Amino acid sequence: MQPQNYKPVLLRRSNSHIPSSREGSSSSLPTAAPGSGGVVDPNNSIPVADDKPRDAIAGSSHKRKQSDIPLDAVIHRSSLQMTLDPVTDEEEADLSTTPSSESSGSGLRGVSSSSVPDFEDIFPEEERSFSLRSIRSPKGLLATSLIVLIVAFVALRPVSTDAEVVAGANSAPQDGTPSVSKEITYGEFHEESVGAPQEHFVNEYNKVRYYDKIDRMKPLLSKGPVQYDDDNGGLHIFEDVCLTNNIDAIRMRPHGTTTPRGLVYFTDEMRDNPKRCVPCSNSDPLEGWDDTHEDEKVVGHKCGMNGLHAMFASSVGDWSDCIMEKDNFHLMAEYKQTQSPTEVTTVHYFLNPTFLLQFDALDTETSLFDMLMTYIPHWDKFFRGGDDFPFDSVISHSLEGCLSHSHHWVCEVLHQIGAFGMAKEIVWEPDDLTLYCYRQLYYNQVGYNRNLDREGHVTRENFGEFREVLFRKFGLPRRRTVKDRKSEAEIERRNGNPVDNSTKIIFLDNKISDQAIWSEMDSLISTARSLEKFQNFKFVTIRNLSDLTVAQQARAFNEADAIIMAHGQHMANAIFAVDGTSFVEVGCKVSSLISNPKFMKLMDGKYRAVEACDEKGGICVDCERISEESNFSMTMEAFEELIDATIATLGSAEG
Structure with a gap:
């Protein structure tokens, strides 16, 4: 049970690491990230019982020691004297009403420190010499030693509170027989059963359960996928599933990807399928969960959907054992579907809905x-x-x-x-x-x-x-639509502010490391700037967008009326460009997603691809070798013609 004021600690902007119980004390915990609410030590977290403990009858290994001190034994700590007199109701009431400041440093029940007799009151001056002589005698020393031992014994023994005595009286021993105080021997250590066995406890905090052994996890029964929105597809909901990472995908040639995942789906229906845990190959797209796939004939189950390859098991332990079987392990490698983790020892079960x-x-x-x-x-x-x-x-x-x-x-x-x-x-x-x-x-x-x-x-x-x-x-300077830009320009004119009507064209090499892709681009742009017909145009050169922050990339595309760029992934920055922008991709072989006419229609854009020259000539590039990643160059005639064609798509310059 969590405390009433418990608030989950939400982690963000941190590389926080939650240590296992084997990693030592909480001193190894990371510093809490700003705004995170702090870092919780799993070793000090509140144990939460499993939803379905395997044995609700068995006792716990938790132990506590019973004091068995009679209730009427009261220690007057200020005077170091012991009394066996029972505490009266009046004394109990006096104790409960005595301010803490009056009884500070005193363990008395109903007796303030001011009522303790002074040394002079107990031993008047005329009797002190006789008392001291008596103590120095052999019999006096022996008596004094006995008194000190008795006082030390009583003072050091724990005193049971009323609540502890009642709790002890109400607790039942493990054999079910009532406790008999006469059978208790002082000095013995007695065990008491408290709750379920310790092995049925798991740590839980931040709405996460941490299982340090997979056999402690309750059985899961997966459900889904269910489409979240009936009007808009693409977003699905699963229940009680696990995720793995495809470690082969990042190493794929010629281009790796960080996209594919494996999904462990728990059901008893696949128990007799020896390849239930083997995902289908990732070479072909998977449109939907129920679609057919060629690999189904080999693995004997549905393949899942694109980016999420299905694996089936009856439990976490069953899945871990299944993928470690030799034939299954080799088939997963053949399909480029090697998963991580493979040998599972612990499970983190997230209780909150997760995207x-x-x-x-x-x-x-x-x-x-x-x-x-x-x-x-x-x-x-x-x-x-x-x-x-x-x-x-x-x-x-x-x-x-x-x-x-x-x-x-x-x-x-x-x-x-x-x-x-x-x-x-x-x-x-x-x-x-x-x-x-x-x-x-x-x-x-x-x-x-x-x-x-x-x-x-x-x-x-x-x-x-x-x-x-x-x-x-991103604080972009130009408004998105032509209508908004005209309106904004008119306001600037009325306020007497200058308005830049020049057309800006960005040329982007998009070079890889120090290797230029568009050879001689700088010399072509320098020559074009000297031509009379281009004097009212601004030509901006960017060597490599990777050298810019995302905000700088966004601003560069936003300020451009046209973008002429060597083919590459950075054309995704088109979403920052204003409506009506012209895009030109240049390369030996161009295959771009932004060239989709539906995408251009969404932003009123224009797109053109310029590729390797053929016998027809025209606006094209010369390639050193024909391949997707070839370097290329252009003649000045083709470059000048490309700029003319691009300007023609812009119409008159917009304010």
Whole structure:
């Protein structure tokens, strides 16, 4: 039972590590993050009984010692004298009403320190010499020693309070027979049963249960997925499931990804399937939980959905044993589905509803379309529509500390728009033997609306609201729509402020490390600046967007009327550009998600791809070798023609 004033400690912006009981004292705990409410030591947390203890009758290993001191033994600590006289009701009343300041330093019942007789009162002056001589005699010394021993014995023995005596009288011994005080021998140590056995206790705090052995965890029965919103797909709810990480995905060639997860689904229906724990391969997309997949013939179960590969088991221990079987382990490696953890020793079971934040941290453009384009309609309903966010926590193994200290592009966007309300991010644990399980898990399906082909899902209204919040949070200088920009420019003119009507074109090399992708780009731009027809245009050169913060990238795209950029993931910054911007991607082979006409329609944009030259010539690039990551260059004639064509798409310069 938690105290009445108990408040969960919510962790954020911290690499907090929750130590196991083997790691020692609380001195190893991290410093509490600002605003977190503090860090709780699991070794000092309040034990919470398992929901279904295996043996409700067995006694606890918890022990306490009974004092067995008679109730009428009262020690007068001030005078170091012992009396066996019973305490009267009047004395008890006097004690309860005596101010603490009067009895401070005194253990007396109903006797104040002022009533203690002085040494002169007990031994008058004429008797002191005789008393001292008596004490110095052999018989006097012996008597004095006996008195000191008796006083020390009584003073050092614990005194039972009335509550302890009553509790002891009401407690039953383990054999069920009543306690008989005459059978108690002083000095013996007596055990007393208190509650359920200690092994049926688990630590619980921050709405998380920590099981230090997997066989202590109660059986789980998974449910779902259930679509959260009947009008908007992509967001699903699971109950009593566990998550794993695909450690092969990050090493895939030519491009790794941090997206795939494994989901352990608990059911007894797969008990006889030896490959129940093996997920399907991650080479083909999985549209939905009930869709068919070729690998089902091998593993004998449903594959799950894109980004979330299903594994089945009857319990955590059953799953851990299953994946460690030799044939299953090798098949998972063949399918590029090796999971972590493998050998589970501990389980963290999260009681709060939790959102699974899943994206490809290695590709911002992919994350924009695979994660954000699915979540924007739901976020808009929670954030703008007034609905409460249905989850309290967020977990992400795509990138550690995404919502706290990370400056990753996706994380910064999510943080600025308040993507998850007041939900707090669950920090990573460095222990690879711990499995994370959830009472209720919200899954934002990866790639659900990657091609923007879900009618009514992402609309101009909710996408426009998303971008309005971005413009405001990042403090971008130019308003989003042409209408707003004209209105703002007119206000500036009336106030006598200068208005910059020049058209700005940004050229971006997007080089990798020190290796330029667009060869001779600087010399081409220098020549173009000298031409008379381009004197009213501003040409801005950016070597590498990775050298800029997310806010600086956002501002660069916002201030541009046109962006001519070497092909790359940084084109995701298009969401910061104003309506009507022209985008040109240049490369030997261009395959871009933002080229989707539906995406351009959402922001009234124009898109063009410039690729390797063929026999037709025209606006194209010369490639040193034909491959996706080739370096390229352009002739001055092709470059000049490209600028002319781009300016033509802009029309007249907008204020």
